[in-house]
Amino acid sequence: MHIEIIDAQNRGRNYNYLIACPETKEALAVDPIAVDACLNIANERGWKITHIVNTHEHIDHTGGNEAMREATDAKLCAHYLAPINNVDIKLHGDHSLQIGNTVKFEVLDTPGHTLSHICLFAYDLNDVPHLFTGDMLFNAGCGNCLHGGDVDKLYESFSEQFERLPDETHIYPGHDYIDNNLRFAQSVEPHNPHIKGLQDKLLTHPRPYVSTLHVERLVNPFFREDSNEIEASLRAKGFELPLEQVRRKDIFLALRELRNSW
Numbered sequence: 001m002h003i004e005i006i007d008a009q010n011r012g013r014n015y016n017y018l019i020a021c022p023e024t025k026e027a028l029a030v031d032p033i034a035v036d037a038c039l040n041i042a043n044e045r046g047w048k049i050t051h052i053v054n055t056h057e058h059i060d061h062t063g064g065n066e067a068m069r070e071a072t073d074a075k076l077c078a079h080y081l082a083p084i085n086n087v088d089i090k091l092h093g094d095h096s097l098q099i100g101n102t103v104k105f106e107v108l109d110t111p112g113h114t115l116s117h118i119c120l121f122a123y124d125l126n127d128v129p130h131l132f133t134g135d136m137l138f139n140a141g142c143g144n145c146l147h148g149g150d151v152d153k154l155y156e157s158f159s160e161q162f163e164r165l166p167d168e169t170h171i172y173p174g175h176d177y178i179d180n181n182l183r184f185a186q187s188v189e190p191h192n193p194h195i196k197g198l199q200d201k202l203l204t205h206p207r208p209y210v211s212t213l214h215v216e217r218l219v220n221p222f223f224r225e226d227s228n229e230i231e232a233s234l235r236a237k238g239f240e241l242p243l244e245q246v247r248r249k250d251i252f253l254a255l256r257e258l259r260n261s262w
């Protein structure tokens with residue numbers, strides 16, 4: 001599959017994605033709000049956008065739907081419960097979504113950031129796995145639950161849906177929050193050498209930087225509930241964690257709460 005990352009160049013630092021089948025040139029647009037930029041790139045590449053996917057219902061992900069549909073006649077796809085107008089294909093967690101001959105996405109039902117949020121997972125022809133995460137998983141962080149979300153469900157989605165995915169999975173989030181998220185990660189785990197290592201790498205690495213689940217498992221605190229240093233940091237900041245048998249979920253919820261006001 002061909003993947004184009006479009007920086008929407010807006011205040012929210014949104015990323016839009018085009019994913020095309022190299023054989024048929026049919027393409028999927030993920031959360032396209034930079035409509036003109038998406039259309040221009042599709043045009044340059046000779047791609048026909050046949051599908052739009054909204055990862056969830058927030059306006060900074062759905063705001064381009066109507067303009068994109070008018071320009072392309074693409075079918076709009078979203079979670080079956082998502083409060084989004086004019087959805088053509090309602091997606092469930094056991095569905096797949098085929099683009100052209102060669103691109104077949106597995107739909108992951110990942111509630112948390114909102115209750116009707118999906119991620120898309122697929123292997124390319126070289127067997128490299130790719131995951132489009134919307135506002136569920138960010139580089140070195142995760143989405144908040146302040147606008148229609150549920151933090152218990154966010155934890156379940158993290159622990160049940162992402163746990164089984166391979167380390168090599170490339171990660172494509174809905175926003176570019178990596179620098180700020182790494183600063184938060186460092187504040188709760190200052191002796192983790194991988195965080196500083198990635199910050200140093202990003203000083204010269206061209207953006208956007210595409211991470212992998214392997215990298216996320218090394219630097220992202222929301223994958224690192226087993227870290228003694230994170231647990232100690234949360235206790236030092238006044239979070240009341242059980243004295244014995246602290247559950248991963250206790251750490252995850254405390255991290256999410258801390259991040260909300262950080």
Ligand SMILES: [Zn+2]
Nearest residue numbers: 056058113135
């Ligand atoms: Zn959102």
